[in-house]
Amino acid sequence: MTPELIAALTAISATIVYVLLCWVLPFGRCRACSSKGTRHTLLLRRVTFCRRCKGSGLRLRIGRRIYNTVHHAREQADAAARAKTPETTR
Numbered sequence: 001m002t003p004e005l006i007a008a009l010t011a012i013s014a015t016i017v018y019v020l021l022c023w024v025l026p027f028g029r030c031r032a033c034s035s036k037g038t039r040h041t042l043l044l045r046r047v048t049f050c051r052r053c054k055g056s057g058l059r060l061r062i063g064r065r066i067y068n069t070v071h072h073a074r075e076q077a078d079a080a081a082r083a084k085t086p087e088t089t090r
């Protein structure tokens with residue numbers, strides 16, 4: 001096995017694992033609040049809700065966000081194509 005083949009197989013397997021992770025567990029821990037849902041403000045150190053996760057402690061993974069964006073764009077394109085073409089057979 002050449003080093004290039006090993007590097008390619010490693011990259012492909014890491015991609016497959018990440019896609020499966022985004023499919024099985026679409027939400028990950030919020031890094032801003034360490035999955036607590038609250039944060040301390042900078043000036044007065046008051047406890048407030050985390051703005052990134054809106055207090056849930058979870059965030060949508062980047063891969064899942066990309067999948068959702070592509071899926072919704074494809075649905076809108078299909079709906080536009082269906083509305084544009086006249087119905088012929090009924």
Ligand SMILES: [Zn+2]
Pocket residue numbers: 030031032033034035036037038050051052053054055056057058
């Ligand atoms: Zn958070």
